[in-house]
Amino acid sequence: MENSEVLEVLEQVLAERGEVVVPACGFSMGTAWRRAGQLRIRPSEGVFRLGAVVVFRREDHWVAHRILARRKTVAGEVEFITKGDATGVCDHPPVALREVVGVVTEVIDAAGRIQPVNTLFRRWTGWLCCLLRRRFSA
DSSP, X not given: OOHHHHHHHHHHHHHHHSOEEEEOOOSTTOHHHHTEXXXXXXXXXXXXXXXXXXXXXXXXXXXXXXXXXXXXXXXXXXXXXXXXTXXXXXXXXXXXXXXXXXXXXXXXXXXXXEEESOSHHHHXXXXXXXXXXXXXXX
């Protein structure tokens, strides 16, 4: 099965069941996320808060990065400036609303402990740390 086919199945499960749990991988969100075993993703329901971690589709994979800013394009479409907590630059191009798959709500570590991601404290501390390391690419 190709990655794009797997993502289509995951997106269908997310739409039907209201959540999906996937393995955490990659380095862009830092060491705490690297040690996480899994991420619980739920549909966004159109609510996107600054500091929230959104999952978006780029080519044949999902990316989970934090929202730093929200803006409208000249055409009036909503897009997000996103960035991994451990990366030095924001995602380019910005994430279009139509690319957003869902929102990470919990990180589940290897021992099964659940850490909420979308609390006010976690959103704002993550946003602040991300903002301090922000650099827009040209």
